[in-house]
Amino acid sequence: MRLALLGCGTVGSEVVRLLHSQSADLAARIGAPLEIAGIAVRRIGRDRGELPVDPAVFTSDPFDLVKRDDVDVVVECVGGIEPARSWLVEALRAGKSVVTANKVLLAEDGGTLHDAAAQGGGDLYYEAAVAGAIPLLRPLRESLHGDRVTQVTGIVNGTTNFILSAMDTTGAGFAEALAEATDLGYAEADPTADVEGFDAAAKAAILASLAFHTRVGAADVHREGITEVTAADVASAKAMGCTIKLLCIAARGTAADGRETVSVRVHPAMIPLTHPLASVGDAFNAVFVEAEAAGQLMFYGPGAGGAPTASAVLGDVVAVSRNRLAGVRAASESAYADLPVRPMGEALTRYHISLDVTDRPGVLAAVAGVFAQHDVSIATVRQGSAGSGVAGRDEDADLVIVTHVAPDAALAATVQALRGLDTVRSVASVLRVEGSA
Amino acid sequence: MRLALLGCGTVGSEVVRLLHSQSADLAARIGAPLEIAGIAVRRIGRDRGELPVDPAVFTSDPFDLVKRDDVDVVVECVGGIEPARSWLVEALRAGKSVVTANKVLLAEDGGTLHDAAAQGGGDLYYEAAVAGAIPLLRPLRESLHGDRVTQVTGIVNGTTNFILSAMDTTGAGFAEALAEATDLGYAEADPTADVEGFDAAAKAAILASLAFHTRVGAADVHREGITEVTAADVASAKAMGCTIKLLCIAARGTAADGRETVSVRVHPAMIPLTHPLASVGDAFNAVFVEAEAAGQLMFYGPGAGGAPTASAVLGDVVAVSRNRLAGVRAASESAYADLPVRPMGEALTRYHISLDVTDRPGVLAAVAGVFAQHDVSIATVRQGSAGSGVAGRDEDADLVIVTHVAPDAALAATVQALRGLDTVRSVASVLRVEGSA
Structure with a gap:
């Protein structure tokens, strides 16, 4: 040979x-x-x-x-x-x-x-x-061919995982953690491909193609990087028993007309500390695969390096x-399913939203009304007052809301509408939540 | 078809x-x-x-x-x-x-x-x-064929992992945890094949054969079950920042004459909580693979079920x-390496030994002397006195010793000799330690 x-x-x-x-x-x-x-x-x-x-x-x-x-x-x-x-x-x-x-x-x-x-x-x-080196494509390409993969959720970029792990451990902001990653050789001089999620998006497209027997390209992947993740977001996640990871998610779904679809996206998200991906630290990679018969599988290992x-x-x-x-050839590309890729707006996600609000009676009712108008159901609300409590007027308070699953477009529209409420001083952070504990 | x-x-x-x-x-x-x-x-x-x-x-x-x-x-x-x-x-x-x-x-x-x-x-x-359903054999059989696997360490029996997880969580003894596993359907009416390690030993033989390109049979596997693991052992492991798992271990080694060998064994062992296998709870399975170029990989998922x-x-x-x-055939069995399987006595392991000793000056010296005679190096000693301390005489004390790596036979002989010391009232527990943190 x-x-x-x-x-x-x-x-x-x-x-x-x-x-x-x-x-x-x-x-x-x-x-x-x-x-x-x-x-x-x-x-x-x-x-x-x-x-x-x-x-x-x-x-x-x-x-x-x-x-x-x-x-x-x-x-x-x-x-x-x-x-x-x-x-x-x-x-x-x-x-x-x-x-x-x-x-x-x-x-x-x-x-x-x-x-x-x-x-x-x-x-x-x-x-x-x-x-x-994590054997991943072969299992997807062969081992799971007798099964129906429903979702692939991965940490597939070592640089961003190192940065987010450092932010979680030390409380540092993004810039500081990136500088550390660069010093230690975990980030390149131009870190754009990593921190903006391009590298993860390319891998998401490859994983989705294999998992769903459908050609998925980089352009089909909704992509958000980690440059806007703040130390406050990380602290907020910690307070919820979560950590923030840059996830690539490829999921099977059903469109309004009943047809099967796939959605493929890369974005930072909060996951509960009890999720197997939460403990994947430093520059390690791991991919969590859910299949109908096999159940939940995880593959873990070094994601890069010579x-x-x-x-x-x-x-x-x-x-x-x-x-x-x-004198033989392996099974060739399997793209028979040819599922349509659904736009991000139709993907089902959950949001964690922190609001700075004026501490006034009726604020929660106004905020909850906005969620209801957009058909978004609220899972939990945590209200913390910086002022004198219920009776106080026009002082600062914060409101942390976690939603149930809804179409991403409805969630985004809800956030937009919240910004327009005069009782909402600012939307302090918006993060998606994945992997219910 | x-x-x-x-x-x-x-x-x-x-x-x-x-x-x-x-x-x-x-x-x-x-x-x-x-x-x-x-x-x-x-x-x-x-x-x-x-x-x-x-x-x-x-x-x-x-x-x-x-x-x-x-x-x-x-x-x-x-x-x-x-x-x-x-x-x-x-x-x-x-x-x-x-x-x-x-x-x-x-x-x-x-x-x-x-x-x-x-x-x-x-x-x-x-x-x-x-x-x-964990895709494991295909990665070993194909994906890692460009690499040199050095060790495979697995939790491959769901019943025993459920029992040990329950003992760790609740402090229950083996019999009580087994009863719970039986009630919940995790253990069969006759649990012998699981709790005595026969099931894990069969899987260890299959994994070793694939990882080392050598025919390894069930008879080549050193096997110890979990029936003698006590609540005290589990508590002792916890105190050390460890947990007890039934591990199957297939490792490459070198015999005294310089020839390559493999050792394959199944036994309960303490592993540090920081080891990726430590968080594999309930009836889940996971296999940790170490290879020269690939580094450390882990595969995780449900180990059984229809x-x-x-x-x-x-x-x-x-x-x-x-x-x-x-019209083709997959790669057939690969057993070209045909490495000799080394006996358990030659396998390199570490021991965690708890001793009940009389609290008398000179006890530690006598005990340490026994280790030295057998060429076993001590890593840590923790001495806890139940009586009046150094000056006390003939009161109870306990001595917890963790060794460095040594041939299993030397470690076993050390334990045997300790039993013969008149300052040692009893050897309260002996457990192997794996996966240095």
Whole structure:
């Protein structure tokens, strides 16, 4: 089995090292030795330390490499949409099997890759694209195929989980926690993709596609980041026995006309401390899967890093190599269900709303009236007065309201209407609540 | 695709129900409809409630059924070694693919089944045999094949986990917690297989075989149950910031001659509350996998029950059906490493030992001397006096010692020697400690 590697950065070089250190085991598991036919890099002469590979394998021509007759499997560790997509389409059309960790490309245009794979007859595997080394795609793609997945709820971005965990532990604000994450190497110099939820949204699209047998792209995912989560939000969550996590949620639902739908979203949410995802700290990832027969499952592990990602890549390399030796192809993309993706406004969520109100009789009645007008049912109200209590006039008080489940649009409209009440001085925070305890 | 079902009890009837309710989805995922060709049961006429299946499919002749030309896949939900083994060997030799949840048979004589599958050219899948619906075997069998698994630590028996969780929560003794588990349906009338660790040992053998590419049988597993765990042990664990779990542990190691080995064992052990397995309560299962590149992974979910087990069975049915339609066979048993199983005495463990001693100067020196003689290093000592302290004579005191890692035989010999010391009134408890925080 001869392998072409595209890119030789953190993950690529770790793949090379593991291929070398485990070569005997890999050969035994595959049934044939695994060799590196070529490594495409931008600059051939660059110092790559003590990489255990013949320097002659480096090339700066990826298009030539992926089509070479002596290449069976192409491993892509470059990332981004172009030129990675063109290289992989070329490789797949030439009948090569492809292993990639490129979540952005898969979420943006996975269909093109799946189609090219079907055309060329090779495999397309991408376990490393979501949640690093946590074996997740294979369980969704295979183990749960006898069941009906109802919801996937995941913490799939290590950077934001580190930041939110730090805010929860130390009481720090977002900026301070981000600075700490940057110092410790958990956040990149430009943290936008992580803190604005783009990375999680790409992974949500991939998970939703697998769980619901439907092509879901990055554009189908409602996305909110964590930049507006405040220390007060975190404290408020704590007071409720909750913690705040950036969740990716892909859920099956039913539209008004009775048709099945899926909704896919990424946003910060409060979850009770008793929920299995609540204890997933630091940069760890975990994905909680609910299925009709299987019940509640959770998968936990490191979500990123060179070695864990390389482990997932190599697991796929062994699988596609065995398939090639046996002359077979794995099950291809399963998108038969083709469920419509419902807009965020129709997704069913719960809100936790903190209001600064004037401490005056009748405030609660006015506020409750707004919820009723929007057909939103209130689950709990906590009223704290900063002034003299019931008899006081025009002093500050706060009102914390948690709703029952309602369409997100109705909840958003409720918040909008609350802002217009003259007894409401400000809406201090709005957070969604997930995972009822 | 035509399916023969052996057994129609809790799991079998749930498989029938799911096949019916999900038939359209299953057909789409497989690429062909899935039909029940026959169900072999002991008593054909028995009342099976509202099972959505033609009564004509029931037969009392499993040997005939598994060989029939119109059967592609055989699903076994009977359990036990015979006659299940004879039926499955017959089915596999006849070229059928087999899906089974029979952990006892796989642990006792999995080799015979694998050999028969290789001979007949069909698949042998058994995801449901370990940890119910938690997708675990497929990740070990495939996803982690590019990595080197170093240890698998699992809570794989729901009954004992329920009992130990109850003891931890309520302070109850073993007998009382077992009675509660029996009342609630978590323990069978004869709980021996669960509480004595036989069930966990069978699963440990299956996990070890997959993780280390080595045939490990039930007889290779060192097994201790939970019947001797006392309320005092549980309280002692709590005082140390730990909880007691029945663990199955399969670990890679190195023998004195430098050769790689595996050790496989099932016993109660103290684990720190900070360990991810510590929060796995009630009848849930979880398996913690450590691999060189991937790091620490955990898989969590319901370990038993008709629906979760049926979900795992059907996931396998979809996989083997797709393989048959494609005319291919999945990767067969991987046992190339063939590592020797090291005896329990050589396994590296840590002990937590509580001693009742006479409160006399020199006691600690005498006790510490015994550890030194056996080359066992002490990590922590906690001395509590029930009497007048240092100057007191012949009053009761207790000494709690936690060791560093040492060969289990050295630790056992140390405990034996402590019993012989005349300053040691009794060895109040001995528990292994796992998962350093």
